[in-house]
Amino acid sequence: MPGGGFLVKFDGKEVTRCYAVAFDYDEWQYTINNTEKRELPRVKNITIETEER
Secondary structure (H helix, E strand, O other): OOOOEEEEEEOOEEEEEEOOEEEEOOOOEEEEOOOEEEEOOOOOOEEEEEEOO
């Protein structure tokens, strides 16, 4: 991502870099870049950091 994006971490471990992330706690899933759905693991902390390049 030339202009930056987000760094997503679960319990301090890097999960993905993306330009969009959404969480659905009813379905217990998260979506990366509006297309790729993944199961949300049982974690205590979710951190989203902005990255500028």
